Amino acid sequence: MENSIKQFSLPDLGQTLEHRGIPKFRAMQIASWLYVKRVRSFDEMTNLPSALRSQLALAYPFTFPTIADRQVSHDGTRKYLLELMDGTLVETVGIPSDDGRLTVCCSSQAGCAMGCLFCATGKQGLRRNLLPGEIVDQINVVGEDFGQRISNVVVMGQGEPFANYRNLMGALRILNHGKLLDIGARRITVSTCGIIPKIESFTLEPEQFTLAVSLHSAHQNTRDLIMPELARFPLSDLRDALKSYSKETGRRVSLEYALIEGTNDDDQELHRLVRFCKGLLCHVNLIMLNPISDSPFRPVSRKTLERWTGELERNRINATVRQSRGADIDGACGQLANSVLKA
Ligand code: SAH
Ligand code: SF4
Numbered sequence: 001m002e003n004s005i006k007q008f009s010l011p012d013l014g015q016t017l018e019h020r021g022i023p024k025f026r027a028m029q030i031a032s033w034l035y036v037k038r039v040r041s042f043d044e045m046t047n048l049p050s051a052l053r054s055q056l057a058l059a060y061p062f063t064f065p066t067i068a069d070r071q072v073s074h075d076g077t078r079k080y081l082l083e084l085m086d087g088t089l090v091e092t093v094g095i096p097s098d099d100g101r102l103t104v105c106c107s108s109q110a111g112c113a114m115g116c117l118f119c120a121t122g123k124q125g126l127r128r129n130l131l132p133g134e135i136v137d138q139i140n141v142v143g144e145d146f147g148q149r150i151s152n153v154v155v156m157g158q159g160e161p162f163a164n165y166r167n168l169m170g171a172l173r174i175l176n177h178g179k180l181l182d183i184g185a186r187r188i189t190v191s192t193c194g195i196i197p198k199i200e201s202f203t204l205e206p207e208q209f210t211l212a213v214s215l216h217s218a219h220q221n222t223r224d225l226i227m228p229e230l231a232r233f234p235l236s237d238l239r240d241a242l243k244s245y246s247k248e249t250g251r252r253v254s255l256e257y258a259l260i261e262g263t264n265d266d267d268q269e270l271h272r273l274v275r276f277c278k279g280l281l282c283h284v285n286l287i288m289l290n291p292i293s294d295s296p297f298r299p300v301s302r303k304t305l306e307r308w309t310g311e312l313e314r315n316r317i318n319a320t321v322r323q324s325r326g327a328d329i330d331g332a333c334g335q336l337a338n339s340v341l342k343a
């Protein structure tokens with residue numbers, strides 16, 4: 001697994017080839033075979049010299065995910081359980097829209113170390129980071145299954161993308177590259193729970209990738225309670241980091257807020273959220289909490305949700321309610337947890 005050809009970002013592949021005395025331009029040819037033409041062996045890479053093909057085949061096992069399970073929701077959303085080369089299972093969701101878009105919600109890690117109390121993935125702990133090519137393959141599996149080009153990618157499946165930053169960026173650049181998957185940077189959204197040093201790195205990246213941050217409470221005590229691993233990154237620092245992000249990039253950040261009954265849904269929480277957002281170039285995505293098993297957390301009523309939307313609007317804070325799709329197949333936000341493992 002460590003040697004898999006999927007371990008490389010484009011620049012890393014170029015460098016590795018150079019160390020072997022092979023010209024760098026071969027990296028793009030190989031990536032194109034891997035991620036556009038999607039061949040299953042080096043032998044099929046017909047524009048490579050045959051000596052190079054055998055050399056690569058010896059050095060880097062050709063790994064490819066297989067679909068271990070696939071569920072289709074009545075709203076058309078499809079959830080896939082993918083088995084990676086080493087048996088690791090990871091979930092991916094394909095979300096079609098009426099306007100013809102097809103969005104993939106992909107995973108960045110198998111499991112997650114952050115342990116947010118309301119999240120099914122958080123309950124599992126981290127199994128491992130995904131390789132750049134393993135992230136890209138998820139998009140390709142969904143595209144192939146739907147027989148349609150992928151228009152949007154959200155890195156909102158299992159795992160904390162910024163805890164696997166290097167591999168994540170390697171994957172995003174393969175997705176974005178004009179000669180590879182050619183998915184526009186603005187159509188690729190990364191959601192982080194708020195790892196500040198990596199928000200700072202992301203701010204400096206040249207591409208226009210979209211940033212979303214899982215806030216879930218603008219009250220330090222509440223946030224520390226429901227997102228215990230994030231307590232080391234205080235909300236005031238998070239806000240500063242987001243302010244610099246907008247200042248440097250001119251882009252606004254999405255704040256994810258899953259309303260949880262009796263936890264982050266009272267007036268004080270609402271006012272703290274308003275205060276957090278004032279002066280910040282942001283957009284609030286209110287999410288109805290999705291039920292996960294063995295959890296005391298419950299979603300709020302429609303009425304509460306409407307009150308929050310209204311109150312945010314009244315304060316001129318841009319807010320929408322995010323429709324979670326595929327809830328009937330446990331494919332909605334925060335529900336991805338490997339049903340097979342659970343069983
Ligand atoms: N680790 C990243 C990305 C994956 S989670 C992050 O936390 O941002 C994708 C989104 O689903 C996050 O906003 C997360 O907080 C949210 N989420 C987690 N559990 C949920 C649940 N039970 N109901 C609704 N949203 C949930
Ligand atoms: Fe990890 Fe995100 Fe779930 Fe928190 S919400 S446990 S960071 S996947």
